[in-house]
Amino acid sequence: MSTDPIGAVKRELLVRQLDSWVPAALHRARRATFAQAYPGADGGAADAALRVFGEFADLLRGRRMTALTLGRAGDQDLAARHAAAQSELPAGLAAHLMPGGVDRLPVALRAAAANGAPVFAYLDGTGGPEPGAEVLTAVAGGRPAELLLVLDPPVWSGADHRRRLAGAGLPLVTEVELVADARAEVLVFATAAGKRLDAFKNALWAADEYAGVRYRDPGDPEGHLLDISLSPHPGPLRRELLARLASVGAASVTELRQFTAERTVYRAADTNRVLTALLAAGLVSREPEAGRLGGDVTITATPPG
Incomplete structure (x- = not known):
């Protein structure tokens, strides 16, 4: 072997x-x-x-x-x-x-x-x-x-x-x-x-x-x-989701989860973890502004400056 x-x-x-x-x-x-x-x-x-x-x-x-x-x-x-x-x-x-x-x-x-x-x-x-x-x-x-x-x-x-x-x-x-x-x-x-x-x-x-x-x-x-881990480092997914939002302007959480599953090495479930961090950092916004981060929530890139 x-x-x-x-x-x-x-x-x-x-x-x-x-x-x-x-x-x-x-x-x-x-x-x-x-x-x-x-x-x-x-x-x-x-x-x-x-x-x-x-x-x-x-x-x-x-x-x-x-x-x-x-x-x-x-x-x-x-x-x-x-x-x-x-x-x-x-x-x-x-x-x-x-x-x-x-x-x-x-x-x-x-x-x-x-x-x-x-x-x-x-x-x-x-x-x-x-x-x-x-x-x-x-x-x-x-x-x-x-x-x-x-x-x-x-x-x-x-x-x-x-x-x-x-x-x-x-x-x-x-x-x-x-x-x-x-x-x-x-x-x-x-x-x-x-x-x-x-x-x-x-x-x-x-x-x-x-x-x-x-x-x-x-x-x-x-x-x-x-590193191979059950909790992989989120850096690349953070960059790729921001690039995706910069390209399309806005997307639903469901669409971003599908993007993650197909276009990145990450699991669809990792999307919400990264989006939560991006929202807390003010790098993206959501509609509606409150409530659970469900699939129908729309995420929009925050304009620079």
Whole structure:
């Protein structure tokens, strides 16, 4: 298993997201598909993901879950770990190891008849080509679908990845940089379900603190590095909310919470904490002026001077 701290954070986030996705998917449908693809070494993530399913033997009874793992052809270490994990899997889960990388995902999902049922895909695209439109479309064929994608920065060579993901059917998108020393990788999460976006954000900040790994919000112009914490430093969110209000003039608390969830690394629930501080500092105003800071309250940037 990899001792790489960024790899450890990725592995934990994958496991945490699966922990919330499996019961949600199986309560919704009688079949579902999990797919993971690694063009290079998986760092122990592939078999760690499979072992999550052992916790849901009762939910799997009478249902059909397929787990697809795509990895380098001839990777004997991955094959051995996959076989060991497979031997411990509960009934109702079919696990398959196939040669290939991210580009082979559409073929794998078609073979698994994944279309039309819940799909969660984890694609580690570091060191490899950018995922093509056919890959995104294949994942989005799930009902519902969600994608956790790892890329080398800059994301998609500066392309508008939000537009590409929304066009494929995954309109709710957020991203975070994992930074250790001078190295960084970008996690992009995309879904069509607000509750699943919230689940990812909760997993992001509940992860264990690994030595030397911090988060960076790609939308923060100052590039402030954030420690992994259940109560993250609010500085970048403060700057981004003020910039948003300067751009649009005024917005409801609900709109600002949605902005936070999609356009920053923070949770929607962090919005009210920061808005309360901004109101106390006189940097923004609210209408109505008193009462609970509910979703229908309008927040307006205070003019300078």
